[in-house]
Amino acid sequence: MNMNKILVMFLVVMTMFGGNLQAQSYKAQELKTKKITGTVLISEDKSPAIGATVIVKGTTNGSAVDFDGKFLITANEGDILLISSIGYVSQEIKVTQKSHYDILLKADNVALKEIAVIGYGVQERRDLTGAVTSINLEALEQPALSIDNALAGQVAGVQINSSSGAPGSATAITIRGITSLDGDNNPLFIIDGVPVYGVGSHSSTSFSQGSIAAVAIGGNSASGQIGANSEFERNPLANLNMDDIESIEILKDAYATAIYGSRGGAGVVLITTKRGKKGQPKVNLNISTLVAEPVGVPDVLNGDQYVDFYNAYEGPDKDGNYRFNKGLNTDWFDLATRTAITNNVSATVSAGTDKSTYFLSLSYLDQDSYVINNDFKRYTSRINYEYKSSEKFRFGNNLTFSYTDNNSLNSGSVYRNSILANPSISVKDEDGMYNFVENKQSQFNPIATAKESINYVRDSRLIGNLYAEYKALPWLTLRSEFGIDLMVSKAYNKNMAYEKIDREGNANQTNIQNMKYVFNNTATIYKELGEHVFNGVIGQSFETSDEDIVSISGEGFPTNDVLSISQADKPKVGQAVRREWAMMSFFARMNYRWLDKYMAGVTYRIDGSSRFNKNERYVGFPSFSLGWRFSKEQFMEAYTWVTDAKIRASLGFSGISGSGGYYGHQGQYILKENASKYGKTNILEVAQPSNPDLKWEKTKTLDIGLDLTLFGDKVQFTFDYYNKKSVDMLIQSSVPWYSGYSGQKQNLVDMTNKGVEFSLNTLNINKEFKWSTNFNIAKNTNEVTNLNIDGSYTPGGAETAYAFYQVGESATAWFLYDWHGVDPLTGNPLWRYSDGSISTTPPASIMGNATTDNKFVMGDRMPEFTGGITNVLSYRNFELNTMFAFSYGGKIMNGTRAELLTYSDQNYRNLSRDILDEWIIAGHKTDIPKRNNKSIVKTGFGDGKTDYTVSRKSDRFLEDGSFIRLKNISLTYRFNPERIRRIGLRSLAVYLKGSNLLTWTKYSGPDPEVSAFGSSAAYAGNDELTIPQQKSIQVGVKIGL
Structure with a gap:
């Protein structure tokens, strides 16, 4: 070529x-000149991700997102766009032929969700070696009026039951079984570092030494008085606005709770409120309306059935004053109840700069009960502020003020008496005056009680803290904080005078002022030395409480319009009491991690309390823990589907300090006026003998747990086994009669709670359609292991009427006589004796003989299993959330049915329709005995009789309390941010929610979750015409500005 x-x-x-x-x-x-546009939004609420940046990866070419979440950038096809924002997971998007991209940023699990708040500090969740459960923040976003409602069924081992349907009433929250027989079994609540107690608990303002809620064993007294021994126990969480809450942590084992020493035995609930965030002000509004009615209603006789029954019962020769006439059918319950309406409005504002942040909130709740003239109003305000003066120093505050007005606390008696009232008489007579149900024992009209009496409790409460923090060294932070819980309360009751029954008006008033403050100083250490990481705290705490209680009463007022007790004919000071206690504490905790695989921790706290004699005043609470993240070991490398796996174990002590009362170790005296035994002079009488050896109740807990995260974050599994031993438990023991005392508090009982807990969180589908599930279940077994009294022990008092302690049995066991049904031949009740024989004669001991002969253990108040399952399903802008709670194995004493089967010629109450199936003729198979049977026994003088067929001392009314309940179901729709921004909104969502809509249970009473003794878990399982919970429908809107 x-x-x-x-x-x-x-x-x-x-x-x-x-x-x-x-x-x-x-x-x-x-390509270089191609323009890319798009939006960056927050996935949770579709609001603009203000502050986010969009950068071409590997270059300095970038753009900031504007206030509407929009961005504009130039890029080549094939370039990678990096989208990032502090607190959110960064995303990478490859540029294709598209010119517009919509990006949703998700919260960073490591930065946000995986940090757990623990006592006096925080720790990465993956490094926890104690049993700590964080409440899913999405659960808190579901519409709820109170925290306890939002928590029900969410946490394994945590049982939450409402004591009644009365607004603002107490909730029983039990963590891993009961830990005290005489004290409060509710956990310690800490709000932003401040301990918060309820009214009616031993560590707080207490109207009574016990925790008696809406009704007592016999139901509310007809007068419904409120005084120094009020029957109404308030909910310590009812003062909080749900929209203020950032996170909730539940500490369950001894290593997690030992940092709180003597108050951590029943568990600890840490509540952290929201802080301000850097950026322009963000306003959030939450407005909702709710309608409600009771979950169940007893079925009683109508007017004609009532007349037929009692006329036949009395016979033709009975006093004409107690003959009844047909023709009227007054539905007292319908007149005393209504469809309840609740309105809730909440507004929050959050903003901040590099130097300072703030979070403000206001809320108003107006909650009606379905019982007429009973409502609960709550006003709250909050300011959380922080100022950062330098990189080392910051200070701030978390303050909330609330005012609650609970009107008509006699709703319990109105509810009860509207069921028991005679339906054959009218509410008013032809002259417009109230008719009264005239029994030989009492006279009442529930409508008059509701409409004419005045009953209220008004509480003003300030809870918060001031803090300062200084970073002395890169690894050392010093913090001081002063917390306060100030409550001023006024309870007032006035019963009007009624000429028709010749009753004078009377009134009672109780004023309480209680101030608690806590002063904490801590030094927090965080130091990394190569593969060794140390995280600890050392500190001191001083807490004190000062309480003043004054109660006055009066009888005989000039007119019903006069409310001042000073104007009564017979004014009287009921009591004037001042109570004080204080606690000094020192504590330390150190957590250690090596190679991100091996963990250990030690905690020690010393508490000194004024509640105990100087010889028993100080006590130490040590705890230890170990953890092993075996997913980091070489032998796990082949199991790529295991994201994280950890075994942990802990052993430690915690306690309960308040069960002995304010002055449990000291002798206590009461002033008796006009003592008849001493010539009607005023005397001082010993109410309680001293016990200088009174000691702390202590709990030792062993916990072994397994935490697994699988398939990325799609499956999270937690398992715990625990063995909780409580020693030196206090009970009111009997003393020799010749001492002149009725009893003395002594440390006499030891018991154990053993159990397992299992929880599973799964992300089942994660596409345009998303589905996640949370399931938890727990089993707890209680046993009395030591009783320093010969034989068994049965305490006294209304709430302990069925309590029985015996080694080898549960402390919450039912100890009852065996009702063996009704003899179909004679209609007499049948009783089973301990020798196996069956008799129509009731056991002698049921008739007042103080023995345990012929009594049997008949199940337990506490359930065998508890749990819940939550499913969240979302598609585009819709989200459906369902939550079922379940309980299996607990027994309930159905005192409601017992009351409605109780009749006599002394008290003509209305009855259950079941009475129509009473035994009539030989061969009739029924559980209702004949009217005059062998278990109705003459007692005392005159015509007095006692009907042992309706006694709560037998298992006739003991029923299975197991249930499955649809606690919550909600449907939420979130509007497209692009559209709502055109009308000036940042976000907009509407929701519809139902609560307690469906219940599956064998229990024949209105509600398997109520308790006649409020938050006292040790005496749970009593239903004595207690106001049942409400089922409700709620509609609301959430607006972001």
Whole structure:
């Protein structure tokens, strides 16, 4: 080939290559000038991700997101866009032929969800070696009026039951079984570092030494008085606005709770409120309306059935004053109840700069009960502020003020008496005056009680803290904080005078002022030395409480319009009491991690309390823990589906300090006026003998747990086994009669709670349609292991009437006589004796003989299993949330049915329709005995009789309290942010929610979750015409500005 041909070929090839290079150059120039637009939104509420940045990866070419979440940037096709924002998971998007991209940022699990608040500090969740449960923040976003409602069924081992349906009433929250027989079994609540107690508990303002809620064993007294021994126990969480809460942590084992020493034995609930966030002010509004009615209603006789029954019962020769006439059918319950309406409005504002942040909130709740003239109003305000003066120093406050007005606390008696009232009489007579149900024992009209009496409790409460924090060294932070819980309360009751029954008006008033404050100083250490990481705290705490209680009463008022007790004919000071206690504490905790695999921790706290004698005043609470993240070991490398796996174990002590009362170790005296035994003079009488050896109740807990995270974050599994031993438990023991005392508090009982807990969180589908599930279940077994009294022990008092302690049995066991049904031949009740024989004669001991003969253990108040399952399903802008709670194995004493089967010629109450199935003729199979049977026994003098067929001392009314309940179901729709921004909104969501809509249970009473003794878990399982919970429908809207 000659040179000319080679040259021509070279020129042709170069021309083609050059043309291709030129084409590529032109194409590259075209791509470089391509404009990319889009939006960056927060996935949770579709609000603009203000502050987010969009950068072409590997370059300095970037753009900031504007206030509407929009961005504009130039990029090449094939470039990678990096979208990031503090607190959210960064995303990478490859540029394709599209010119517009919509990006949703999700909260960073490591930065947000995986940090757990623990006592006096925080720790990464993956490094926890104690049993700590964080409440899913999405659960808190579900519409709820109170925290306890939001928590029900969410946490394994935590049982939450409402004591009654009365607004603002107490909730029983039990963590891993009961830990005290005489004290409060509710956990310690800490709100932003401040301990908060309820009214009626031993560590707080207490109207009574016990925790008696809406009714007592016999039901509310007809008067419904509120005084120094009020029957109404308030909910310590009812003062909080749900929209203020950032996170909730539940500490369950001894390592987690030992940092709180003597108050951590029943568990600890840490509540952290929201802080301000850097950026422009964000306003959030939450407005809702709710309608409700009772979950169940007893079925009673109508007017004609009532007349037929009692006329036949009395016979034709009975006093004409107690003969009843047909023709009226007054539905007292319908008149005393209504469809309840609740309105709730909440507004929050959050903003901040590099130097300072703030969070403000206001809320108003107006909650009606379905019982007339019973409502609960709550006003709250909050300011959380923080100022950062330098990189080392910051200070701030978390303050909330609430005012609650609970009107008509006699709702329990109104509810009860509306069921028991005679339906054959009218509410008012022809002259417009109230008719009264005239029994030989009492006279009442529930409508008059509701409409004419005045009953209220008004509480003003300030809870908060001031703090300052200084970073002295890169690894050392010093913090001081002063917390306060100030409550001023006024309870007032006035019963009007009624000429028709010749009753004078009377009134009672109780004023309480209680101030608690706590002063904490801590030094927090966080130091990394290569593969060794140390995280600890050392500190001191001082807490004190000062309480003043004054109660006055009066009888005989000039008119019903006069409310001042000073104007009564007979004013009287009921009591004037001042109570004080204080506690000094020192504590330390150190957590250690090596190679991100091996963990250990030690905690120690010393508490000194004024509640105990100087010889028993101080006590130490040590705890230890170990953890092993075996997923980091080499032998796990093949199991790529295991994201994280950890075994942990802990052993430690905690306690209960308040069960001995304010002055449990000291002798206590009461002033008796006009003592008849001493010539009607005023005397001082010993109410309680001293016990200088009174000691702390202590709990030792062993916990072994397994935490697994599988398939990324799609499956999270937690398992715990625990063995909780409580020693030196206090009970009111009997003393020799010749001592002159009725009893003395002594440390006499030891018991154990053993159990297992299992929880499973799964992300089942994660596409445009999303589905996640939370399931938890727990089993707890209680046993009395030591009783320093010969034989068994049965305490006294209304709430302990069925309590029985015996080694080898549960402390919450039912100890009852065995009702063996009704003899179909004679209609007499049948009783089973301990020798196996069956008799129609009731056991002698049921008739007042103080023995345990012929009594049997008949199940347990506490359930065998508890749990819940939550499913969240979302598609585009819709989200459906369902939550079922379940309880299996607990027994309930159905005192409601017993009351409605109780009749006599002394008290003509209305009855259950079941009474129509009473035994009539031989061969009749029924559980209702004949009217005059062998278990109705003459007692005392005159015509007095006692009907032992309706006694709560037998198992006739003991029923299975197992249930499955649809606690909550909600449907939420979130509007498209692009559309709502056109009308000036940042976010908009509407929701519809139902609560307690469906219940599956064998229990024949209105509600398997109520308790006649409020938050006292040790005496749970009593239903004595207690106001049942409400089932409700709620509609609301959430607006972001």
